[in-house]
Amino acid sequence: MTNGLVLYDYWRSSAAYRVRIALHLKGLSYETRPVNLLHEGGEQHLPDYRAINPQQLVPCLLDGDRVITQSLAILEYLDETQPQAPLLPVDARGRARVRALALALACDAHPLGNLRVLQRLETQFAASEMQCIEWAAHWIALGFEALEAMLVDNAATGRYCHGDTPGLADACLVPQVYNAWRRQVPLDDYPTVQRIYHECCALEAFQRAAPEAQPGAG
Numbered sequence: 709m710t711n712g713l714v715l716y717d718y719w720r721s722s723a724a725y726r727v728r729i730a731l732h733l734k735g736l737s738y739e740t741r742p743v744n745l746l747h748e749g750g751e752q753h754l755p756d757y758r759a760i761n762p763q764q765l766v767p768c769l770l771d772g773d774r775v776i777t778q779s780l781a782i783l784e785y786l787d788e789t790q791p792q793a794p795l796l797p798v799d800a801r802g803r804a805r806v807r808a809l810a811l812a813l814a815c816d817a818h819p820l821g822n823l824r825v826l827q828r829l830e831t832q833f834a835a836s837e838m839q840c841i842e843w844a845a846h847w848i849a850l851g852f853e854a855l856e857a858m859l860v861d862n863a864a865t866g867r868y869c870h871g872d873t874p875g876l877a878d879a880c881l882v883p884q885v886y887n888a889w890r891r892q893v894p895l896d897d898y899p900t901v902q903r904i905y906h907e908c909c910a911l912e913a914f915q916r917a918a919p920e921a922q923p924g925a926g
């Protein structure tokens with residue numbers, strides 16, 4: 709039983725990872741349709757997928773005949789339609805804080821290390837693989853530097869990014885830490901980020917959403 713939810717997913721995609729976390733936190737079952745971003749130039753560019761998501765990015769969620777793109781829009785859609793295990797706090801200030809944390813990662817840090825950005829650096833500027841890795845690592849580190857400052861010594865930070873319930877910001881933090889590991893970015897300077905990451909990873913929902921737990925991983 710999948711509740712009519714279908715996720716176009718790639719196991720290594722951190723944006724899709726956010727959605728998997730939200731689905732598992734809410735206890736929602738779903739069907740996975742893998743979109744291999746590397747196979748033969750990337751299945752995200754195939755006509756059938758472009759017809760669903762003209763941005764040619766994963767994730768994309770189908771809810772029956774509704775198509776929802778953009779991971780944060782998907783998370784907010786799930787929160788509004790499936791209110792169990794809320795991803796956002798009840799108060800406006802809290803929601804603004806959580807969205808600011810999430811956007812700092814999802815809007816300002818993550819996109820600069822995206823596959824198509826790195827591919828463009830290679831084709832337009834002949835950047836080497838090492839230069840691309842250094843580029844991605846730079847933006848990951850800058851993002852975490854800001855995130856650490858936003859989290860540490862803030863009374864609203866709890867066991868997780870906001871209080872003692874995992875939510876939208878945590879669903880962005882954990883995949884970005886995964887990206888940091890992929891790019892060998894040291895996390896020593898971000899102890900609060902690391903602590904929250906480990907708190908999240910102790911939860912079954914996060915474990916089930918992890919890249920290595922997905923079909924086709926590896």
Ligand SMILES: N[C@@H](CCC(=O)N[C@@H](CS)C(=O)NCC(=O)O)C(=O)O
Pocket residue numbers: 720721722723724745750752764765766767777778779780814819822823824825
């Ligand atoms: N802002 C989008 C970003 C989606 C995104 O960047 N997805 C990446 C994987 S993490 C992708 O599909 N990349 C394919 C490519 O760069 O060609 C979201 O949050 O959903």
